[in-house]
Amino acid sequence: MRYSLIALICTALWNAGAGAQPLPQRPPDTLVPEQYLSAVNADNSITWRLWAPAAKAVDVVTGATPDRYVAHPMTKDERGIWRFTSAPLTPSLYEYFFNVDGFRSIDTGNPLPKPQRQVNTSLILVPGSLLDTRQVPHGEIHTLTWRSEVLKRERQLAVWVPPGAADAKDPLPVLYFYHGFGDTALSAVTQGRIPQIMDNLLAEGKIVPMLVVIPDTETDISDAIPETFAPASRRETFYPRNAQAADRELTQEIMPRIAQRYRVRSEAGGQALAGLSQGGYQALVSGMRHLDRFAWLGIFSGVTTETVPDFRVTAQLKKPAAINRQLRLFALAAGDEDIITGRDMTGLQALLEQQKIRHEWHSYAGLGHEMDVWRPAYIAFVQQLFKPSDTSDAR
Numbered sequence: 001m002r003y004s005l006i007a008l009i010c011t012a013l014w015n016a017g018a019g020a021q022p023l024p025q026r027p028p029d030t031l032v033p034e035q036y037l038s039a040v041n042a043d044n045s046i047t048w049r050l051w052a053p054a055a056k057a058v059d060v061v062t063g064a065t066p067d068r069y070v071a072h073p074m075t076k077d078e079r080g081i082w083r084f085t086s087a088p089l090t091p092s093l094y095e096y097f098f099n100v101d102g103f104r105s106i107d108t109g110n111p112l113p114k115p116q117r118q119v120n121t122s123l124i125l126v127p128g129s130l131l132d133t134r135q136v137p138h139g140e141i142h143t144l145t146w147r148s149e150v151l152k153r154e155r156q157l158a159v160w161v162p163p164g165a166a167d168a169k170d171p172l173p174v175l176y177f178y179h180g181f182g183d184t185a186l187s188a189v190t191q192g193r194i195p196q197i198m199d200n201l202l203a204e205g206k207i208v209p210m211l212v213v214i215p216d217t218e219t220d221i222s223d224a225i226p227e228t229f230a231p232a233s234r235r236e237t238f239y240p241r242n243a244q245a246a247d248r249e250l251t252q253e254i255m256p257r258i259a260q261r262y263r264v265r266s267e268a269g270g271q272a273l274a275g276l277s278q279g280g281y282q283a284l285v286s287g288m289r290h291l292d293r294f295a296w297l298g299i300f301s302g303v304t305t306e307t308v309p310d311f312r313v314t315a316q317l318k319k320p321a322a323i324n325r326q327l328r329l330f331a332l333a334a335g336d337e338d339i340i341t342g343r344d345m346t347g348l349q350a351l352l353e354q355q356k357i358r359h360e361w362h363s364y365a366g367l368g369h370e371m372d373v374w375r376p377a378y379i380a381f382v383q384q385l386f387k388p389s390d391t392s393d394a395r
């Protein structure tokens with residue numbers, strides 16, 4: 001009797017939730033999935049689709065940042081499928097999301113979400129560029145996991161290893177590359193398309209074989225967890241704290257681990273450092289703090305000491321002769337309509353000019369804070385690294 005009473009109470013509590021809305025509908029079994037999935041067409045246009053019969057309004061929103069967003073209203077057919085078809089597009093990897101009655105949604109029918117800490121964007125590839133997976137010799141992506149004594153947590157990074165690395169006669173040079181804020185380390189692999197770019201450039205003979213090491217820019221130490229900072233306070237507190245921790249991780253753990261795991265060059269001429277956005281700040285901080293360890297430095301749309309001071313970087317930038325002796329390439333790149341780090345980059349570029357520090361400056365017309373800047377900048381950068389004529393000078 002007692003157990004029957006408990007069962008009745010549990011049933012009553014369960015039924016108390018009967019006021020919840022119905023569970024989402026499923027597409028009917030008679031509907032072929034490709035009819036409601038987004039796809040690239042033969043003419044390089046994209047048809048975005050979403051099955052949402054109860055929705056009142058749906059837009060597909062393209063663009064990388066709020067200042068670049070473009071909303072495209074979709075139309076619904078009698079089956080509840082919303083659609084919008086673009087004009088033919090330039091080959092590239094595009095990001096987008098759906099606005100469904102005011103709710104931001106990824107494309108649940110697309111297997112390629114943007115690798116973010118909070119996923120709210122999808123990606124779709126229009127083929128015909130270096131971003132494609134071509135029939136060429138392919139490198140490998142290795143995942144290394146370890147217990148970080150510096151950060152007191154488990155850490156992971158990715159390494160692109162060129163084809164034929166196991167049989168290489170000479171030690172390989174290394175590029176360390178940091179991703180941007182809000183993304184995970186997989187963003188450089190999935191959205192940055194580093195494996196495809198490196199495979200294709202190597203097959204074309206435009207780069208030398210190298211390792212590309214992709215750490216997680218976010219250290220997640222207790223006082224520098226990104227989600228605990230409002231956007232307005234990141235530059236004041238979060239960026240400098242995280243950069244110091246990431247710098248210790250790079251020099252004390254990552255670089256020694258790579259040297260232990262792979263046969264690599266250890267002199268500055270065989271080591272490069274680059275990054276985008278927040279990762280650009282990391283490259284600037286670590287590159288200037290450890291100038292003797294790198295001969296190649298790339299800052300793409302980076303946060304800089306223009307808005308996030310670092311006294312060691314500032315002190316180093318007052319030594320133009322030392323920087324000019326050490327760096328064979330100091331590359332800066334930014335979109336000329338970047339409202340997020342544009343001031344950082346133009347400020348750094350002006351300082352380098354004033355100090356007579358040799359550098360390359362690439363301004364991408366009509367672009368903002370986006371991958372359409374960073375992928376071309378990366379492609380240009382890696383083609384200049386570690387060329388045979390430069391490898392004889394071991395610093």
